[in-house]
Amino acid sequence: MARAPRRTPEPRRGRGASPRATRVRRQAPTVPLRERLAAAVPGVLASLVAVVLVAGVIWLPRVLDHYPIRKVGVDGVTDVRRQQQVQTALAALVRDANYFSAPLEDIYQRAAGLSWVSDVSVRRQWPDTVKLTITEREPVAVWNESVLVSRNGEPFQALKQYDLTGLPRLNGPDQRLEAVMGFYHSMSKLLREVGLGIERMEVNARLTARLTLDNQMQVVVDRENYVGKLRRFTRLYRGVLSSDSRGVARVDLRYADGIAVTWRDQKA
Known part of the structure; x- marks a missing residue:
């Protein structure tokens, strides 16, 4: 009768015994110094910015106080x-x-x-x-005793800020300022040829002008061919009127072919 083969008994494991395990330590990869510095730079910069901001908040007002507008x-x-x-x-x-x-x-x-x-x-x-x-702005006239008029014809409020001595006083309909200034400049140019200036000019709704000159002569002229009528007056003034001993008080130029003269001294 054949015998079964004998089993080799396994060695007994002591209580708490465990099979041995072989431990292998893995070495962490080495990070180059340049990369470590690069990684640290953002944090350093952020810290510096924070320090600068805090210092600015604390010290900037004190610094600026040394530069007030005086x-x-x-x-x-x-x-x-x-x-x-x-x-x-x-x-x-x-x-x-x-x-x-x-x-x-x-x-x-x-x-x-x-x-x-x-x-x-x-x-x-x-x-x-x-x-x-x-x-x-350079004022050239006072308009309706309320505003000044500049050289380019613009009205502006500044009566108290200017010396009004020597400025002509112009009066007329508020909406006709441009037309009145046109008359003033044209008439002034013609009258200056004979040494006369305008102190005051009053213009009505029909644009008839009543002038007071700087020698206190009164001149009345309507808008119809006013340039031609003033030229006629300046010729007569230069040739006859300025030398007349009676003195001209007033001239009316609202005639097509002549002028009417009122003398200061009617008896001379």
Whole structure:
């Protein structure tokens, strides 16, 4: 009878015994120094920016306090009244401003809004000045005792800011300012040829003009061919009227072929 083969008994494992495992340590890859520095740069920069911002918030106001605006300089303004008006208009804008924060655009708008200002430029001047260069409107007449008229015919409110001595006084319908100014310039040019100037001109709705000249002579002329009629008068004035001992008080030019003369001294 054949025998079964004998099994080799397995060795006993002690309590808690476990099969041995072989541990293999993996070495972490080495990161080049350049890459580590590059990775650290954003964080460093962010920290620096934060430090700068905090320092700016703390110290910048103190630094700017050393550069307050102390002066508003104005060039191109010829009268102390207008100089004072500019200073008053801008005082609130520059009171708490410094050299760097001065609101130049607001200053420009405020100065340009003055009725007698034709043009203006604004700039900073180190270390404590805002400088304005202003071009003034040049008045040539007073219109209806309420506004001034500039050389280009524009009305503007500034009676208290100008010396009105020597300015002619023009009166007429409000809507006819352009026509009246046209008459004034044409008539003034013709009268200057004989040394006469216009002190006052009153124009009615039909555009008949009554002039008071600088020698107190009165002249009446209608709009119909007024240039030809004034030329006739200037020829007579140069040749006869200016030398007449009676003195001309008034001339009426509303005639097609002549003039009517009123003398100061009717008995001479």
